Amino acid sequence: MFKGEKVFESEKSIKYLFQKSYAKTNNLVIIFSAFPTKGKQPTYNFVRTLSEFDCNKLFILDDFGSRASYYLCEKKDFAIERSVISLINFIIKENDINFIISCGSSKGGYAALYYGIKYGFDHIIAASPQYYLGDYLLDQTNSQDVTLFMSGVSADEDHRFLNEIMPKMIEKTQNKPNIFIHLGKDEPHYENHVKPLLAKLDEVHINYELNLGNYHKHSDVGKFFPTLLKNTIRELLNYPSLEIIQSMKGKQSIGSQCIFEVITDSEKNNIAWYVYRDNERIDMKNYSTDHQLSVTFDRVGKYHAKAFAVNSLKHKVSVSSEEIEVF
Template identity: 85%
Template structure:
């Protein structure tokens, strides 16, 4: 079990991880997961990627069937979807949320689009999503195990049923979320899934932004999307940027010093610092407009610092430095 994982009991039991904002923000980022690597169990995606943001984050696990259900259905019964949206509505109500972003890549991108469009979320950030599930599961990946769980009838009927889920939902919706879609310009997904999706969005007058990367493998979305996801969330929710530079790294003798500098987009952003030795906090510096920290290593051990940046909106991010081993 993932640390902090909980189970929401509804028609189906939904496993999830909710990370509440310490700053009590009123926005929620929902993260849907992609297919797990073959031979591995379903997992939460982008937990580490989004760890720098002090915002409300809801990671939802799709561990139904043999590998996945697209957060939708079992034998055409959409009790999984009803349970997932019940969880989302519970989190929204309990935390007084009034701004929702859904995100994910591949299968997670499909789910982010499906839930974001159907339930009227404010923003959707999707990478290389599928659109025609029947084509993808039966023709392109031979995922009959997933198809059998979700649809469970003859192959022809399954194919049509799965292909129609997203188009039918878009035809019926009244919501107009802001949509951002990223994928490689030479990925097969672009021709097979994203172009038909964009045609449907154009048909119903839902605006979108398309971002094409210079790559051709579907798996490469894992290399490019994390940074794009962070940049989009930072822009949408008005979080500061933050990175750390340091004057030394690697192995250093006892008594040596290192100067750390926090790089952020505004000198008005305030910076706080924690210094860790062997994962124990040994020093701290409260928020100020001084963006540097000098540390003298007076004990043997492994050190790193963590910087926090907060802007005028009280939105906070944090990042950690590279480790320094003192001998």
């Protein structure tokens, strides 16, 4: 079990990880997961990627069937979807949420779009999503195990059923979320899934922003999307940027002194520091406009610093330095 994982009991039991904002913000980022690597169990995506943001984050696990259910259905019964949206509504109510972003890549991108459009979230950030599930699962990846769970069999009727889930939902919706879609311009997903998706969004007058990367492999989404995801969330929620520069790295001798300095988007951002030795906090520096920290290594161990930045909106981010081994 993932640390902090809980189970929401509804028609279906939904496993999730909720990270509550310390600053009690009213925003929520919902993260849907992609397919697990073959032979591995489903897991939560982008937990580490989004760790710097002190915002409400809801990671939802899709561990139904042999590998996944797209957070939708079992044998055409949408109890999984009803349970997932019940969890989301529970988190919204319990935390006074009034601004929602859904995000994910590949299968998670499909779910981010489906839930974000159908249930009227404010923003959607999707990377290389599928659109025609029947084509993808049956023709493009031979994932009959997934289609068998979702639709019951893998016949032509079920192929059409899976293909039509997203288009029919978009045709019925009155919601107009803001949508950001990223993928490689030479990915097969662009022709097979994203172009038909964009045509449908144009048809119902839902605005979107398309961001094309210079790559052709679907798997390369994992290299390019995390930075885009962070930058887009930072812009949407008005969180400060934060990067640490350090005067030394690697192995150093006792008595060495390292200068840590942050680069952030405003000199008015307040910065605080923690210093760790062997993952135990040994020092701290309270918030101030001083963007530097000097650390003298007086004992053997593995050191790193962690910086926190807070802007005028009281939005906080944090980032850790590279480790320095002192001998």
